[in-house]
Amino acid sequence: MDNNNSREVLLKRVQTSTFALVEANLFLDTHPRDRAALEYFQRHHDLLQQATKEFTEKFGPLTPADYDGSPSWDWVSDPWPWENKEEA
Amino acid sequence: MWSYKKMLEHPVNIKNPNPALAKVIITQLGGPDGEMGAATRYLSQRYAAPYAQVKATMTDIGTEEMGHAEMICAIVHQLTRNLTPAEIQKSGFASYYADHTTGIYPVDANGVPFSVSVLQSTGDVITDLNEDLAAEMKARTTYDNILRLVDDPDVREPIKFLREREIVHYQRFGEALRLSLDQLDSKNFFAFNPSFDTKQKCPPAPQPRR
Numbered sequence: 001m002d003n004n005n006s007r008e009v010l011l012k013r014v015q016t017s018t019f020a021l022v023e024a025n026l027f028l029d030t031h032p033r034d035r036a037a038l039e040y041f042q043r044h045h046d047l048l049q050q051a052t053k054e055f056t057e058k059f060g061p062l063t064p065a066d067y068d069g070s071p072s073w074d075w076v077s078d079p080w081p082w083e084n085k086e087e088a
Numbered sequence: 089m090w091s092y093k094k095m096l097e098h099p100v101n102i103k104n105p106n107p108a109l110a111k112v113i114i115t116q117l118g119g120p121d122g123e124m125g126a127a128t129r130y131l132s133q134r135y136a137a138p139y140a141q142v143k144a145t146m147t148d149i150g151t152e153e154m155g156h157a158e159m160i161c162a163i164v165h166q167l168t169r170n171l172t173p174a175e176i177q178k179s180g181f182a183s184y185y186a187d188h189t190t191g192i193y194p195v196d197a198n199g200v201p202f203s204v205s206v207l208q209s210t211g212d213v214i215t216d217l218n219e220d221l222a223a224e225m226k227a228r229t230t231y232d233n234i235l236r237l238v239d240d241p242d243v244r245e246p247i248k249f250l251r252e253r254e255i256v257h258y259q260r261f262g263e264a265l266r267l268s269l270d271q272l273d274s275k276n277f278f279a280f281n282p283s284f285d286t287k288q289k290c291p292p293a294p295q296p297r298r
Contacts, residue, residue, distance in 0.1 A: 018089070064148075076144040081089075082135055 010055040014062065017048035090151070097155040098249045102166035102242040107181035109243065110167035111197065113234055114184075116250070117160045118194025118202035121226035123250075125207050127153035129223060132209040133216040136283045139271060142213060145264045146220075149257050156250055161192045163246060212281040214272075217265040221258060228254035 003009065024041040031037055056066045060074040067075070116122045130150030137143045168181070168190040176185050183199060194202035208219050231251035238244050271282060 076140045078140050078143075080134075080140075080143050080147075 005054075005058065007055075007059050010051070010058065013051035014048065014055050017044050017051050020044040021048060090154075096159055096162060097152070098159060098246055100159055100162040100166060100246045102163065102240070104240060104242070105169050105171060105175075106167045106240065106243070107171055107176060107179040107185075109238060109240075110164045111179075111181055111184055112237060113160065113167070113243075113247070114164050114192075114195060115197040116227070116230060116234070117157055117164065117192070119196035119230070120206040121223065121230050122194070122196070122202070123153050123157035123160055123227075124194050124202055125204070126150070126223060126227065127157060128204060129207040129209065130220065132207075133220070136209070136211040136216070137213050138283045139213070139268055141267050142217070142264045145260055149260065152253070152257075156253065159246055159250060163243065164192060165190075167243070211283055213268050213283045214265070214278065214281075217261055217268060220261045221265065224254045224258040224261060228258070 021041060021044050024037055024044065028034065028037050028041060052062060052066070056062060056068070060077055061067060064075050067073075117124055119125075127150050130146040130153065134143050134146035134150065137146055171181070171190065176182050184193075184195070187193070196202075207223070208216070210216055210219075228251055231247055231254065234247055235244060235251070238247065268282070269277065273279070
């Protein structure tokens, strides 16, 4: 598999954009009219949607709402986020 | 990780304040069988769950319980709006009011603060799921007790919704327990902890004869 499209790489993109939104969210809560912050949020929101689409198409849902019509409810599938490769 | 949705799972619109009732209903936030304990219980237990469906069930029910805690808070908040000092005295709400005004603080019906000593996370999926089944029934019983004390349909309606969710959760946890038991050696159900004694594998299930 292309290394740039590995689970780790695609998930890292989702995590990076998600964290950018979390950070901008908190700043905007106390600066709700800051134009630079609003633009920053919008830009990273678009990046998150793209990254989420790329991840979920290959590796399944990140939230139940990511269901894609497949014949099985992949939401239950391993791995869960607290598990790593060392899991027995 | 989690994100917040700015809505209640089920609407809460209470017209008439009733601080005496708030003092009873708040036990479903901070009491022994309340929603805060439920969320904490399932979201703590899930890390030791060895089967994917159980991980999902504990995660998703634990998440829903957080939404239920929010509904209880909304009910208590709306029942304690626009109170006069006279109403607070008369209703028996003064003991709560003295410490918390009309802020939300997780306590039981007697004012005892929330404690995790009301719950367990044992690292044994069979033990944990049996605790979860009991927890859902205890919460349902508490909602039944509350419903016997409430006439106001604005309060009854969301409480009835929450009561029904306990029954659905009981059903799902029952299925999770059955799925877990199916993984065990049928001759030796409780001889080992499937979350911990990972080296002991079950023999393959017998195949149906054709």
